[in-house]
Amino acid sequence: MTITLDMAQTDLRTVNTTLQAAAKGQANEAYIIENPRGSHAMACGLDGALDVTVKGSTGYYTAGMNKDATVTVEGSAGPGVAENMMSGVVTIQGDASQYAGATGHGGLLNIRGNASSRCGISMKGIDIVVHGSIGHMCAFMAQKGNLVVLGDAGDALGDSLYEARLFVRGSVKSLGADCIEKEMRDEHLTLLAELLEKAGADAKPEEFKRYGSARKLYNFNIDHADEY
Amino acid sequence: MCGIVGLFLKRDELRPQLGDMLTDMLITMTDRGPDSAGIAIYGDEAEGRVKITVQSDTPDTDFEGLEPALSAEIGVAATTRVIDTHAVLSVPSDKEAAAIAWLEARGLRIMGSGQSMEIYKEVGLPKDVAARFGLRDMGGSHGIGHTRMATESAVTTLGAHPFSTADDQCLVHNGSLSNHNQMRRKLAHKGVFTRSENDTEVGAAYISSRVADGDTLGEALEGTLKDLDGFFTFVAGTKDGFGVVRDPIACKPAVMAETDDYVAFASEYRAFADLPGIEAARIWEPEPATVYFWER
Numbered sequence: 001m002t003i004t005l006d007m008a009q010t011d012l013r014t015v016n017t018t019l020q021a022a023a024k025g026q027a028n029e030a031y032i033i034e035n036p037r038g039s040h041a042m043a044c045g046l047d048g049a050l051d052v053t054v055k056g057s058t059g060y061y062t063a064g065m066n067k068d069a070t071v072t073v074e075g076s077a078g079p080g081v082a083e084n085m086m087s088g089v090v091t092i093q094g095d096a097s098q099y100a101g102a103t104g105h106g107g108l109l110n111i112r113g114n115a116s117s118r119c120g121i122s123m124k125g126i127d128i129v130v131h132g133s134i135g136h137m138c139a140f141m142a143q144k145g146n147l148v149v150l151g152d153a154g155d156a157l158g159d160s161l162y163e164a165r166l167f168v169r170g171s172v173k174s175l176g177a178d179c180i181e182k183e184m185r186d187e188h189l190t191l192l193a194e195l196l197e198k199a200g201a202d203a204k205p206e207e208f209k210r211y212g213s214a215r216k217l218y219n220f221n222i223d224h225a226d227e228y
Numbered sequence: 229m230c231g232i233v234g235l236f237l238k239r240d241e242l243r244p245q246l247g248d249m250l251t252d253m254l255i256t257m258t259d260r261g262p263d264s265a266g267i268a269i270y271g272d273e274a275e276g277r278v279k280i281t282v283q284s285d286t287p288d289t290d291f292e293g294l295e296p297a298l299s300a301e302i303g304v305a306a307t308t309r310v311i312d313t314h315a316v317l318s319v320p321s322d323k324e325a326a327a328i329a330w331l332e333a334r335g336l337r338i339m340g341s342g343q344s345m346e347i348y349k350e351v352g353l354p355k356d357v358a359a360r361f362g363l364r365d366m367g368g369s370h371g372i373g374h375t376r377m378a379t380e381s382a383v384t385t386l387g388a389h390p391f392s393t394a395d396d397q398c399l400v401h402n403g404s405l406s407n408h409n410q411m412r413r414k415l416a417h418k419g420v421f422t423r424s425e426n427d428t429e430v431g432a433a434y435i436s437s438r439v440a441d442g443d444t445l446g447e448a449l450e451g452t453l454k455d456l457d458g459f460f461t462f463v464a465g466t467k468d469g470f471g472v473v474r475d476p477i478a479c480k481p482a483v484m485a486e487t488d489d490y491v492a493f494a495s496e497y498r499a500f501a502d503l504p505g506i507e508a509a510r511i512w513e514p515e516p517a518t519v520y521f522w523e524r
Binding site: 075097135 | 476478479481483496507
């Protein structure tokens with residue numbers, strides 16, 4: 001069953017309460033949200049199987065803390081989309097602003113346009129696929145998960161990186177401290193092929209380069225004092 | 229946190245609607261800045277004359293008899309339009325400096341001056357400020373607005389944005405500058421003075437002083453990246469259009485929209501929701517440390 005909520009008549013709090021109750025009830029329903037008008041915290045805190053399509057652009061913190069739900073924004077999303085996401089799928093048809101997928105633990109964040117600065121900052125297991133390019137300081141202190149970029153990456157990619165894997169097809173303006181290019185082994189090509197397929201991305205794994213942690217900044221080492 | 233909006237019209241037929249469109253954008257940004265609001269609007273101009281916008285906390289007494297007194301002082305007829313706490317005085321261009329000196333000596337606050345620019349700003353909720361000045365009914369080619377949540381100086385009329393430090397130039401700012409006192413002293417050495425303790429006014433004065441030294445507005449905005457320390461998303465208005473620049477870290481938000489009819493700037497997409505044709509507009513986030521310009 002598909003239910004339409006029009007934000008020209010229904011306020012944000014009612015929309016979110018309705019979605020959160022439906023997600024909790026495991027009703028597995030589909031919702032369409034019309035006239036989002038750049039609202040903040042759209043479809044956040046959903047913790048059950050639910051399909052939500054937002055017909056337009058959204059503001060801050062869209063689909064934050066998402067668990068199990070599938071949220072699609074048919075427009076662009078403001079700062080902090082899918083922040084601390086646990087599982088499920090969040091798709092942005094347009095661009096995503098700063099810190100998309102920050103601190104995400106799991107699930108797939110699929111950005112069809114560009115992402116701006118700090119995408120995947122402190123990511124902890126989330127998979128992020130960006131079909132366009134990303135800005136500066138992406139995957140800063142990223143701990144776990146995969147960031148796939150079909151376009152280019154900005155300055156200081158993967159600064160102070162832990163164990164997240166970064167795959168970039170285009171150019172990288174600069175690598176952050178302790179982030180290096182790494183060998184693309186068969187296991188990485190297989191993983192990347194799976195991620196590209198899940199995201200519906202038209203690209204071949206062989207076209208990408210892999211970046212990861214040099215693991216020199218894990219523990220304090222007096223010989224590296226200049227690098228901290 | 230503060231809110232910024234800007235609108236540059238590409239078609240003259242839309243000029244009567246500028247104030248209405250900008251007012252909706254400004255009010256939507258109330259959550260980002262409920263302390264004060266202000267707008268710089270670039271409207272009609274008269275050949276050989278400048279408009280001086282002044283403000284008074286006691287307009288009933290201060291604006292009474294202002295027009296004949298100013299006309300007598302400068303020796304030619306000045307005209308006056310009083311709008312709430314503000315008055316827009318029109319004088320011949322060659323009498324501008326004398327008029328401003330005389331108005332300041334009378335204790336009036338100078339909001340700005342120029343051939344086409346008028347500035348209206350006050351303490352209060354954006355919707356109340358907009359209603360007091362009748363912003364909705366104002367026309368023009370372009371305008372920029374600001375909703376303020378104060379950080380660096382007191383909540384006063386003079387602390388509200390936009391700041392104007394040269395004819396037809398103004399600046400609005402989201403962020404905070406950390407080297408504004410040092411820059412204020414440097415500018416004072418050059419003979420460039422500010423009217424408030426506010427950080428943004430120093431940014432405006434920096435840009436105006438670079439332009440006065442012969443730089444283009446683009447070069448002056450480029451210079452802010454090197455010479456100003458702190459967080460900023462700036463929108464600078466001129467007689468011909470506006471420019472946008474964000475600091476290299478770019479943690480202060482910015483979004484832009486362009487259609488065949490207009491170019492719009494806002495701190496958040498929400499401010500665009502009522503603009504005509506926004507569904508089909510090109511929407512993008514301005515890059516850090518990059519100067520953007522729209523001019524007619």
